[in-house]
Amino acid sequence: MPQKISNLSQFWQELKRRRVIHVITVYASAAFVLIELVNNLAEPLNLPDTLATIVVVIMAVGFPLAIILAWIYDLTPEGIEKTKSSDESEEAKKTKVPNAWRFATYVSFVIIVGLLTFNIVGGTKGLHTGDIRSLVILPFDNFTGDDQLDYFVSGMHASLINDIGQISGLRIISKTSAAAYRDADMTATEIARELKVDGVVEASVLCLGDTMCMQFRLIDAKRKEKQLWNADYREEKSQVLNLFNQITRQIAQEVKIELLPGEQQRLSEDRQVDPDAYDAFLKAQYYWERLTAEGMDSAQYYYQLSIDLDPNWADPYAGMAMTLGAKGDFSRGLLEPDSKGQKDYLERALELDPDAAYSHYVNGLYSVWPQGQWEKGEQEFLRTLELNPSDALCHIYYAHLLMTLQRFDEAKEQANLALELDPLRPLVLGLYGVVMLYLDYPEEAVKQAEKALTIDPENGFALYTLADAYLVLGDTSEWYNYWKQGLWWTTPSYLDSLDRVFREEGYLAVTRDRIRINEEVLASGGYISFLSQANRYLIVGDFNKAIDCYKIAIEKGDGLISYAALDHLAYPELLDHPGYLSLLKELNLSLP
Secondary structure, three states, X not given: OHHHHHHHHHHHHHHHHOOHHHHHXXXXXXXXXXXXXXXXXXXXXXXXXXXXXXXXXXXXXXXXXXXXXXXXXXXXXXXXXXXXXXXXXHHHHOOOOOHHHHHHHHHXXXXXXXXXXXXXXXXXXXXXXXXXXXXXXXXXXXOOOOHHHHHHHHHHHHHHHHHHOOOOOOEEOOHHHHHOOOOOOOOHHHHHHHXXXXXXXEXXXXXXXXXXXXXXXXEEOOOOOEEEEEEEEEEEHHXXXXXXXXXXXXXXXXXXXXXXXXHHHHHHOOOOOOHHHHHHHHHHHHHHXXXXXXXXXXXXXXXXXXXXXXXXXXXXXXXXXXXXXXXXXXXXXXXXXXXXXXXXXXXXXXXXXXXXXXXXXXXXXXXXXXXXXXXXXXXXXXXHHHHOOOOHHHHHHHHHHHHHOOOHHHHXXXXXXXXXXXXXXHHHHHHHHHHHHHOOOHHHXXXXXXXHHHHOOOOHHHHHHHHHHHHXXXXXXXXXXXXXXXXXXXXXXXXXXXXXXXXXXXXXXXXXXHHXXXXXXXXXOOOOOHHHHXXXXXXXXXXXXXXXXXXXXXXXXXXXXXXXXXXXXXXHHHHHOHHHHHHHHHOOOOOO
């Protein structure tokens, strides 16, 4: 037994003499540091998920190799030399470690202890401030057993997104893009990776009546799918708005986001609502999002019902104002927007709740496009984004206003923010494509408009954006293909005649034919879009008639006349046209 101990002691002394112990310590420290760097930099640098595993394998394979090399060779002031055996070396009797090796060993030992302490003690405490800056709230699961309550479950999903979107420290994916993952056969991590977010909120509705039963889960999806928080709630329906305030505060606490004073105040206010009024409000939202003339009629009915049931709740008034403004668009121009009604409902909404983001958003739209009040519209959009920084539609419409005001860099920034927040909403994709087109990125406009059509093949906005983009790119065949799909009203025989004109004479002849048809419609007392007619005159180079159409559009109160201020980007000749410059002055818009 004593002989065995002596042999072990000799082996240990030999390891130290050959500096194998020092190499092990330094190697382990370097490996720890390298692995920690990879783990911490993988996400911000968008490195492959498998990189950390590869580094660990390389370090593990290299460890025995480092030991073998340390046993055989030594690093001396003269360079790398083969280590002498103990019999050959007089120094073996008294091993002296160079100061550099001692220093490296001590530093490495401290690093190893520090990293171990951090990982064992600090690493078990969960999230740190800034770990989660973006979330997607997935569609609520309806486990009530009643499919007729889907509209209610969908409405609650939208309400919670709106509430959490008020937190300035978080980026929240909009409802439409989140809803695209309903029933998706994907993990939370996969969804988060597609949407470029850090965390996922899942919710289930278990009962819906006078009382609601709900479950919520918050998941850290950055690296591993880890549940951070879960809770069950049972509340009366009249308390639903207060419940969402409570959940918003809880999520902010869990992800370590410090609420601003204004956010704390808004989320602490008591917000009770008549249950039947809330039910009618959610039905109105459900029908509004169908984006049809019939849907607008139903939305108007239910918004008014909600107002009648709870006249002191601001949201239905704002919804009614939005609906009255949109009805003209969805009636194919056969109805005039009810500007007076819009104004009255908006004033009442803002009177009841001056801090309602949605009311300010609707007021921004109303101020800009029907009214042409650019400064007021910008103030309202900025106020909306102050109250709800994650409002994708507000970002994209603000981008369009900024284009009208010739502030193109700011417009691009706002458009990109909108796309981050709602990357799967056809309306956002179409509006984004318009921004890219005006900023001279036609290929990007094509990309986003085509994406919109994969989601909604009949999306008119995307069809016309694609047509315009291909015209800019000089591909008149693709222009005609997409432009023709937007002729919803026409007959097969007329389409056949257009096909013949395009084949034989080209796109300019098709445009002239559309001008002729519109002139005939006007002569018979019918309705046309004078802005669209102006655009056709621009295509064929008749700028005088284009200006005449602009003027008629102004007289008829066409809110989209603001886009005329951007036509000089495609037709620089307009900048030398007195009528165009006079038009911009009349619209109170700065000259380019």
